Structures are given as structure tokens and as C-alpha cells.
Amino acid sequence: MNILYDERVDGALPAVDKSALLAELHAALPDLELLHTAEDLKPYECDGLSAYRSVPMLVALPERIEQVQALLRLCHVRKVPVVARGAGTGLSGGALPLEKGILLVMARFNRILEVNPQGRFARVQPGVRNLAISQAAAPHGLYYAPDPSSQIACSIGGNVAENAGGVHCLKYGLTVHNLLKVDILTVEGEHLTLGSDALDSPGFDLLALFTGSEGMLGIVTEVTVKLLPRPQVARVLLASFDSVEKAGRAVADIIAAGIIPGGLEMMDNLSIRAAEDFIHAGYPVDAAAILLCELDGVEADVQDDCERVDGVLRAAGATDVRLACDEAERVRFWAGRKNAFPAVGRISPDYYCMDGTIPRRELPRVLHGIAELSEEFGLRVANVFHAGDGNMHPLILFDANVPGELERAEAIGGRILELCVAVGGSITGEHGVGREKINQMCAQFNSDELTLFHAVKAAFDPDRLLNPGKNIPTLHRCAEFGAMHVHHGQLPFPDLERF
Amino acid sequence: MNILYDERVDGALPAVDKSALLAELHAALPDLELLHTAEDLKPYECDGLSAYRSVPMLVALPERIEQVQALLRLCHVRKVPVVARGAGTGLSGGALPLEKGILLVMARFNRILEVNPQGRFARVQPGVRNLAISQAAAPHGLYYAPDPSSQIACSIGGNVAENAGGVHCLKYGLTVHNLLKVDILTVEGEHLTLGSDALDSPGFDLLALFTGSEGMLGIVTEVTVKLLPRPQVARVLLASFDSVEKAGRAVADIIAAGIIPGGLEMMDNLSIRAAEDFIHAGYPVDAAAILLCELDGVEADVQDDCERVDGVLRAAGATDVRLACDEAERVRFWAGRKNAFPAVGRISPDYYCMDGTIPRRELPRVLHGIAELSEEFGLRVANVFHAGDGNMHPLILFDANVPGELERAEAIGGRILELCVAVGGSITGEHGVGREKINQMCAQFNSDELTLFHAVKAAFDPDRLLNPGKNIPTLHRCAEFGAMHVHHGQLPFPDLERF
Numbered sequence: 001m002n003i004l005y006d007e008r009v010d011g012a013l014p015a016v017d018k019s020a021l022l023a024e025l026h027a028a029l030p031d032l033e034l035l036h037t038a039e040d041l042k043p044y045e046c047d048g049l050s051a052y053r054s055v056p057m058l059v060a061l062p063e064r065i066e067q068v069q070a071l072l073r074l075c076h077v078r079k080v081p082v083v084a085r086g087a088g089t090g091l092s093g094g095a096l097p098l099e100k101g102i103l104l105v106m107a108r109f110n111r112i113l114e115v116n117p118q119g120r121f122a123r124v125q126p127g128v129r130n131l132a133i134s135q136a137a138a139p140h141g142l143y144y145a146p147d148p149s150s151q152i153a154c155s156i157g158g159n160v161a162e163n164a165g166g167v168h169c170l171k172y173g174l175t176v177h178n179l180l181k182v183d184i185l186t187v188e189g190e191h192l193t194l195g196s197d198a199l200d201s202p203g204f205d206l207l208a209l210f211t212g213s214e215g216m217l218g219i220v221t222e223v224t225v226k227l228l229p230r231p232q233v234a235r236v237l238l239a240s241f242d243s244v245e246k247a248g249r250a251v252a253d254i255i256a257a258g259i260i261p262g263g264l265e266m267m268d269n270l271s272i273r274a275a276e277d278f279i280h281a282g283y284p285v286d287a288a289a290i291l292l293c294e295l296d297g298v299e300a301d302v303q304d305d306c307e308r309v310d311g312v313l314r315a316a317g318a319t320d321v322r323l324a325c326d327e328a329e330r331v332r333f334w335a336g337r338k339n340a341f342p343a344v345g346r347i348s349p350d351y352y353c354m355d356g357t358i359p360r361r362e363l364p365r366v367l368h369g370i371a372e373l374s375e376e377f378g379l380r381v382a383n384v385f386h387a388g389d390g391n392m393h394p395l396i397l398f399d400a401n402v403p404g405e406l407e408r409a410e411a412i413g414g415r416i417l418e419l420c421v422a423v424g425g426s427i428t429g430e431h432g433v434g435r436e437k438i439n440q441m442c443a444q445f446n447s448d449e450l451t452l453f454h455a456v457k458a459a460f461d462p463d464r465l466l467n468p469g470k471n472i473p474t475l476h477r478c479a480e481f482g483a484m485h486v487h488h489g490q491l492p493f494p495d496l497e498r499f
Numbered sequence: 500m501n502i503l504y505d506e507r508v509d510g511a512l513p514a515v516d517k518s519a520l521l522a523e524l525h526a527a528l529p530d531l532e533l534l535h536t537a538e539d540l541k542p543y544e545c546d547g548l549s550a551y552r553s554v555p556m557l558v559a560l561p562e563r564i565e566q567v568q569a570l571l572r573l574c575h576v577r578k579v580p581v582v583a584r585g586a587g588t589g590l591s592g593g594a595l596p597l598e599k600g601i602l603l604v605m606a607r608f609n610r611i612l613e614v615n616p617q618g619r620f621a622r623v624q625p626g627v628r629n630l631a632i633s634q635a636a637a638p639h640g641l642y643y644a645p646d647p648s649s650q651i652a653c654s655i656g657g658n659v660a661e662n663a664g665g666v667h668c669l670k671y672g673l674t675v676h677n678l679l680k681v682d683i684l685t686v687e688g689e690h691l692t693l694g695s696d697a698l699d700s701p702g703f704d705l706l707a708l709f710t711g712s713e714g715m716l717g718i719v720t721e722v723t724v725k726l727l728p729r730p731q732v733a734r735v736l737l738a739s740f741d742s743v744e745k746a747g748r749a750v751a752d753i754i755a756a757g758i759i760p761g762g763l764e765m766m767d768n769l770s771i772r773a774a775e776d777f778i779h780a781g782y783p784v785d786a787a788a789i790l791l792c793e794l795d796g797v798e799a800d801v802q803d804d805c806e807r808v809d810g811v812l813r814a815a816g817a818t819d820v821r822l823a824c825d826e827a828e829r830v831r832f833w834a835g836r837k838n839a840f841p842a843v844g845r846i847s848p849d850y851y852c853m854d855g856t857i858p859r860r861e862l863p864r865v866l867h868g869i870a871e872l873s874e875e876f877g878l879r880v881a882n883v884f885h886a887g888d889g890n891m892h893p894l895i896l897f898d899a900n901v902p903g904e905l906e907r908a909e910a911i912g913g914r915i916l917e918l919c920v921a922v923g924g925s926i927t928g929e930h931g932v933g934r935e936k937i938n939q940m941c942a943q944f945n946s947d948e949l950t951l952f953h954a955v956k957a958a959f960d961p962d963r964l965l966n967p968g969k970n971i972p973t974l975h976r977c978a979e980f981g982a983m984h985v986h987h988g989q990l991p992f993p994d995l996e997r998f
Contacts, residue, residue, distance in 0.1 A: 198856035208707030229757030258728030300799030459954030
């Protein structure tokens with residue numbers, strides 16, 4: 001499947017003499033492992049979003065920062081584009097290679113340099129896996145909070161590049177909220193430190209600017225993350241509803257009651273049944289929607305919150321509320337949610353996972369809108385998502401072998417993202433823009449805003465050598481796409497009043 | 500007193516024909532109130548840092564955004580610098596006017612546009628006072644968390660410009676962590692929205708970049724802040740120590756025990772005695788240092804934390820620990836802390852308030868270092884600060900009428916900030932860089948980093964018309980200052996090993 005790959009970026013790049021470049025790299029960096037045969041390059045043709053594929057010209061597998069630095073300097077002189085990649089688990093094609101560029105794989109930088117329990121931080125190399133940080137911190141009762149579903153495999157450098165989230169980011173924040181400091185190499189190979197060990201850093205907040213910049217501003221060489229004490233207890237409530245809109249309203253009610261759950265997830269009937277068939281989590285298969293609400297903290301506090309949330313859920317129309325009676329049931333409740341994507345994969349030949357964020361208060365309207373769009377396009381949509389954040393993950397079910405379904409899947413996906421923008425939301429929550437959503441950026445931002453993004457990019461990388469064609473569309477591209485050039489939340493989404 | 504004003508910025512600006520500009524402004528904006536006589540301009544010669552004074556060429560007092568927009572457009576065409584100002588309470592001279600520039604006073608934009616309890620946000624104009632937001636949200640049990648000492652007077656636009664903090668930012672974050680969205684006008688008068696109503700915003704994180712940028716990237720026209728539920732209860736513990744180093748270590752121990760206090764403040768003997776003389780808070784005047792630790796949340800949780808903190812404090816060597824027995828005593832304990840600056844003002848003809856941040860673990864060493872520097876320079880230094888954040892506010896006591904004391908105060912202040920940098924900290928915690936600490940920026944950042952700051956600035960404001968001469972020093976200036984051009988924490992502070 002290669003439904004969405006856009007070759008225009010590669011097409012616009014100048015031709016590179018691969019053999020000459022390879023020879024020059026070998027001469028300058030004899031120790032650097034370089035892959036260059038078709039066979040060796042093939043495994044790197046995509047990241048976690050397999051719909052986009054593109055074989056890189058060369059793959060570099062450095063082991064020392066000095067090699068990265070020398071490689072960047074050489075590419076800068078020769079004007080060769082560089083795409084950085086960590087574990088390659090990204091879901092928006094942010095690490096998609098370029099046929100005329102070098103793929104810089106940072107996976108071998110996998111050492112944990114320091115775990116400091118008193119300062120509550122860990123200093124790690126970019127290729128360290130997300131979960132490995134928490135494992136290293138565990139003996140001190142600490143952990144690293146952001147927990148994307150891919151946390152067993154994804155690396156912290158990629159988390160920084162995409163500003164990764166997870167089930168617990170409602171309470172504990174995205175990657176950007178859990179960083180102290182990032183060391184980077186600029187496109188010219190200069191070493192810079194963004195942020196500091198202290199609370200605040202003077203000058204412009206380049207650490208926040210860099211986080212989520214999808215490899216366009218520099219290459220991460222070291223990350224200092226904050227560590228948090230592990231909550232004493234965690235409990236999960238499972239609430240059933242006879243409509244998705246009621247479940248959506250209950251989410252807003254919980255937050256309005258002054259409770260911040262550790263996680264607050266929603267699944268609709270299609271996802272519930274798929275997950276239950278697969279995992280046997282004990283979900284109510286007749287419910288139109290369920291909410292999973294995790295409360296964590298100290299015992300007395302959690303107890304108190306459980307009672308309050310139970311009351312709020314029932315007042316919001318829950319037909320049933322169950323508290324996981326022990327740790328085994330809690331883990332089972334979560335297992336259903338965490339395996340919902342593969343579970344949906346079992347009931348449909350193909351699916352396309354969207355990632356949009358909306359203000360929580362708009363959940364009922366947007367869920368209703370998605371249901372109507374689903375009917376209109378004749379494709380099933382399963383909803384399973386971080387409801388507390390308003391971070392939606394509609395899964396569009398289709399069969400690429402049925403003529404026209406693939407195009408309809410793309411079309412409804414775009415419409416759903418535009419609906420998110422129309423209610424004041426955004427086209428990404430935690431997966432990033434990458435290559436996948438670059439057209440929707442034209443709906444999200446107007447030309448002044450995009451121009452400013454390009455000016456910021458130019459401040460770091462005037463020749464646009466770092467990950468070109470991702471994240472920020474050119475104005476030319478937006479014009480081709482028929483961009484609306486309107487402001488946040490003012491997009492004239494014609495159906496909005498229907499929902 | 501005008502100890503530190505540097506005229507080089509004004510000196511380097513091109514001459515402006517004031518009468519011609521005034522005539523042009525009157526013609527283009529007949530409704531805009533403009534101050535231009537010496538008498539009218541005088542009150543605007545400084546902000547909260549009265550050591551720096553400079554009378555602006557003109558003061559504009561707009562009441563409508565369209566006026567600000569038209570003014571910016573005209574200044575952009577005529578290349579006239581613009582300095583924005585809110586309530587003028589800033590402590591680093593960030594809103595210091597320019598003699599060849601317009602001071603744009605945003606104080607009349609003081610309307611609260613929306614308080615949304617379900618979405619937990621408030622939408623306000625930039626001139627709204629910090630405390631007024633919490634007052635408007637109070638009927639819903641909500642409040643706006645960042646609470647600078649000046650919160651009764653300072654305005655939210657200025658809070659955004661300086662990334663203001665406060666007593667509670669250890670637990671609830673700085674301004675940047677409590678914003679959803681900021682509307683700005685660029686130097687060209689274009690309206691942009693940074694951030695969104697949703698959790699995440701795609702593209703580069705310009706909201707974070709803008710926050711703390713000290714009026715150099717654009718003019719704030721509207722702010723959407725997050726609101727939090729007010730904690731059910733708050734309790735304060737007061738612990739006494741026979742050495743500042745022990746108190747410093749106790750701070751790290753509390754955090755390492757997994758407790759995040761609502762506030763964790765430290766005062767040394769000089770501050771304790773000054774505050775007690777002034778406020779009669781019930782402080783132990785013989786203690787070398789006290790810690791005030793506020794714990795907030797739900798009743799059971801706070802009770803539990805109070806017991807744990809009490810244990811940690813005693814284990815760390817506290818000679819006495821007292822829990823405020825009622826709300827009146829709690830308020831009294833805080834009154835002493837909150838009035839510590841004016842209290843110190845009563846015991847010294849002049850004082851100079853510093854603002855640096857260090858990693859918490861370095862508190863004992865830096866406090867020891869400040870004591871030695873105090874001895875070396877022959878000036879008393881009172882320490883009263885946000886210990887939990889590592890955000891120090893050494894107050895340097897001096898008498899400007901004694902020859903040489905003023906210069907010694909400046910010198911020791913610079914040395915203290917350099918010590919902060921040397922241990923891996925930063926030259927500001929919450930007051931910003933402004934005009935005051937622009938030389939220390941040369942110690943904090945190397946020339947590559949400063950060049951990048953200038954490139955980012957140029958992306959927004961290539962002609963450097965917005966607040967020139969603040970926040971980011973020119974490389975030329977650093978060379979004159981004798982900058983060290985070294986990296987974070989690698990500054991060769993010669994005395995570091997002494998402490």
C-alpha cells in the first residue's frame with residue numbers, strides 16, 4: 001500500500017552524484033557505517049506510517065557524535081538533504097527518507113548517561129527507548145511520564161522531534177513539559193544546548209521551539225528529561241453509555257468537577273467489540289461507548305476521587321460504572337484499550353489512523369459529525385482516543401482492494417481533520433504533521449503564519465537541508481491544494497451547523 | 500538613582516523628527532491619545548526597576564486594537580522603534596522606554612472577554628491585571644495559577660512578555676505552562692494567533708517561543724489562559740535551621756521524597772529579622788534560615804504530606820518545625836515572606852534585587868558562595884527566594900551615598916549571576932533579562948547561540964524595531980563586555996571549588 005506518497009519534494013531537489021558522495025564520505029569518515037545497496041536500503045523505506053514509502057539514497061549509522069558532526073558538515077557543504085530517524089515508529093511519516101537524501105539513523109546512541117534521583121532527571125542519548133528511561137529510574141521510585149503506545153520501541157530523540165504524548169499526558173503533559181535540556185547539532189554541525197538544568201532559561205525558549213519541530217531545526221544528540229515519583233496507587237473506573245455524545249459530555253463534566261485523571265480514554269461500540277473479541281477485557285459489548293478513567297496519587301486522595309467521578313459519571317447518564325476490583329482487572333481494562341488498534345486491524349483489511357485535537361467541550365458535536373461523515377462516505381469509523389485531552393484517533397476502516405475505498409478513506413480523513421480545525425482544534429495531537437498532514441496545515445494556518453514558520457526554519461537552516469518537505473508546507477503547495485487561508489476556528493466548514 | 504542605564508542602544512538609533520512623526524500620527528489616528536510634553540512623558544521614564552530611566556519620545560495610549568495595528572504599520576514604514584508596556588511593574592527594565600522610540604502602553608485593554616468554566620479557560624485583553632483573572636474565575640471555584648508578587652498590579656500581557664512566575668510555580672508552572680493561546684500583532688501590524696484551544700498545535704511551538712520574548716517578537720492583543728480548580732485546603736509548615744546550607748539540603752530532600760509543595764520558600768537570618776521587625780509574623784529571629792512549605796490539595800492528601808514533610812525536615816536537621824495552627828496563622832506566615840522585600844528596604848538605604856535560577860541540588864553550595872562573596876565585597880546580602888524551584892532572589896544591601904558601594908553592588912550582583920551559570924543554572928528565573936541582565940547573557944550563551952537568537956528575532960522583526968536593546972545582546976556588545984563565550988555550566992568561575 002502506498003496511498004499517499006507525494007514525490008514532489010524529491011522531484012524538486014537537485015540531482016546528487018551518489019557514487020561521488022559515497023566515496024567522499026568513505027574517505028572523510030572511514031569508520032562510519034554506510035548502507036548503499038538496494039537490498040540494504042529497502043528496510044528503511046518507511047517509518048511507522050507504512051502508507052508512505054521512499055528508499056533513501058544512503059543510510060548512515062553513526063556511533064559517535066563526532067561522526068554525526070562531520071557528516072552534517074559535509075552534507076552542508078555539498079547541499080545534501082539529511083533526514084534524521086530514531087526507532088522509526090512515527091505515525092505521520094516524519095522520518096520518511098528522501099531518494100536524494102541521507103537517512104541519518106541515531107539508533108546506536110542508546111546509552112543512559114545519568115539517572116539523578118535527587119535532581120529528578122535523567123540524561124540520555126537520543127536512541128534510548130522511552131520505556132528504558134522509566135526502567136532505569138524505577139529503583140529510585142521514579143519514572144518518565146510521557147508514554148506513547150509505542151513506548152517499548154520508540155526512542156526519546158523521536159519523542160522530542162514529534163513532541164510525543166500518551167495516555168497520561170492529560171495530567172503529566174506532553175514531551176515538551178517533561179524536558180529540561182536538549183543538546184543538538186545544527187545543520188552546520190555546531191553544538192548547541194537548548195534549555196538548562198534550572199527552571200527557566202533566559203532568551204527565547206528554543207527548547208520548546210525545538211520540541212516537535214520534526215527534525216527540521218537540528219539533530220538531537222542528548223536529552224535531559226524530568227523524572228516524576230511513581231504514584232502510590234492507581235485505580236480505573238469503566239463507565240458504559242448508550243450514546244457517544246453522552247460519553248463525550250461526561251468527559252467535560254469530570255474535568256469541570258476539578259478532577260484531573262491520570263488517564264481518561266473513550267472507545268465507541270465498534271472499538272469495544274473489536275477489542276473485546278481480541279483481548280476479552282470484560283468490556284460491555286452492547287454499550288454505545290465506554291470511558292476508562294484512571295485516578296492516581298496517594299491512597300486517600302484516589303479513594304475520594306473515585307467516589308466523585310462515579311457520581312459525575314452516573315449524573316451524566318452512565319448506564320453502568322465499574323471500579324476495577326483488583327490490579328489484575330485494572331491491567332485487563334487497559335489491555336483492551338492499548339490493543340484497540342490491532343484489534344480493529346482484525347476486523348478490516350485496512351485502516352487509517354487519524355490524530356486530531358479538539359476543545360473538550362466540542363467532543364459531542366465532533367463525534368456526531370464523524371458519525372454523519374461516516375454515513376456519507378460509506379466507511380466505518382472506529383473511535384478510540386484520549387478523551388480527556390480532546391485528542392481523537394478516529395480509525396477509518398476500508399479495503400484497499402475495493403475500487404474507490406482508498407480514495408474515500410483519504411477524503412473522509414481530510415474532512416475529519418478540517419472539522420477539528422473548524423471547532424477550534426488542531427490537525428495533530430501527538431503524532432505530528434510529518435508528510436501525512438502537510439496539506440491540512442494549509443487549512444490550519446494562514447499564509448502569514450506559514451511565512452513566519454518558514455522564517456523561523458530559515459533562522460536554523462536557511463538551505464532547507466534538514467528533513468525538507470515535512471511539517472511546514474510551502475505556500476505554493478497550499479495554493480495547489482486549494483488552501484483556505486483562514487484563521488484558527490474560522491474555517492468555513494459548510495456542515496458545521498449540522499452537528 | 501540611575502546606576503546602570505546604558506545609552507548605547509538609543510545612541511545607535513537613527514534620529515527621528517519628533518514633530519513630523521507626531522503630526523503624521525495625529526493625522527492618521529485622530530482618536531489616539533498621544534503624550535508628547537516633557538511633563539506628560541516623565542512618569543513613563545522607568546518600569547519596576549527604577550535604577551534605569553529613559554524618557555520616551557512619545558507615549559501612545561490606544562483603546563482599540565485597530566489603533567495599535569495602524570500605529571505599528573506607520574512605525575514600520577517610518578522605522579521608528581516601539582517598546583510595549585503593560586502595568587510597568589517589571590523588575591528587569593524590559594519595558595524601559597527609548598528616547599528615540601514610541602512607548603506603546605497597553606493598559607487600557609483591560610476587559611475580561613470570557614470566563615469558560617467547562618473549558619477551564621479565560622480569554623482576556625492584555626491589560627487585565629493578573630489577580631483580576633482569578634477574581635473573575637472565583638465564582639466557578641477556579642483561578643489562574645501564576646502569582647508574581649506584583650499580581651495585584653501587573654498585567655497579563657506583561658506576564659506573557661516576561662514569562663512571569665510566582666510562589667506557586669514549582670507546582671503549577673510558569674506563565675508558559677498556563678497559556679492556551681495568544682493573539683499578537685506583528686511588527687507589520689499583521690494579526691496572528693499562536694497556540695490553539697486544543698492541547699497541541701502543529702508546526703513550530705510559536706506560543707512557547709513568544710512567551711518570555713520580552714516584547715521583541717510582537718505585541719500581545721489577547722490572551723487565553725488556563726484556569727485551575729482552587730485547592731480544597733492549604734497548610735503551611737515553618738521550619739527553622741541553624742545553617743543556610745542545612746535548609747538548602749532540606750529543600751532537595753523534600754523534592755527527592757516525592758512531594759511537590761504548592762510553595763517552598765526560604766529566608767535567611769537577615770531577611771527573617773527584617774520581616775519580623777516589619778510584619779510580626781512570628782518568625783524565629785535567631786534561626787540562620789527558615790523554610791516555609793505550603794501543601795495544598797484535598798484534605799486527606801495534605802494531612803499525609805504534612806506528616807511526611809515534617810519528618811523530612813527534622814531528619815534534615817531542622818531545629819523546630821511548626822504547622823500553622825489556623826488560617827490566620829497561615830496568612831501571617833506568608834505575609835512575612837511576601838513583604839520581605841519592603842522589609843529589607845527598611846534596613847538599608849538601597850538594595851538591588853537579583854534573580855537567578857540554579858539546580859536545586861546546588862543550593863547549599865551557592866548559598867555558601869554568596870556568603871563568601873558578601874564578605875569579600877563588604878556588602879550584606881539577604882536571601883529570600885523560591886527555594887523549591889532553585890529560583891534565588893539575593894538582595895544586595897548598599898548605600899548609594901557611600902562612595903564605591905554602588906559599584907561594589909553591581910560587581911557582586913554580576914558575580915552572583917555568573918556563579919549561577921557556573922553551577923549549571925541561569926541568570927533569570929522569572930524577572931526576565933530586559934535591559935538589566937543583558938551583559939550576563941554573554942556569560943550564559945556562546946556566540947553561536949546568540950547568533951541563533953538574532954536569527955529568530957529577524958524571522959519576526961528583521962528591522963529590529965520591537966524593543967531593541969533588550970534581552971539579546973549583540974555580539975559586539977559581548978565582545979566589549981569581555982564575554983566568556985563558553986557553554987552552559989562550563990564557565991570558568993575561578994572560585995567555584997571554594998564553595
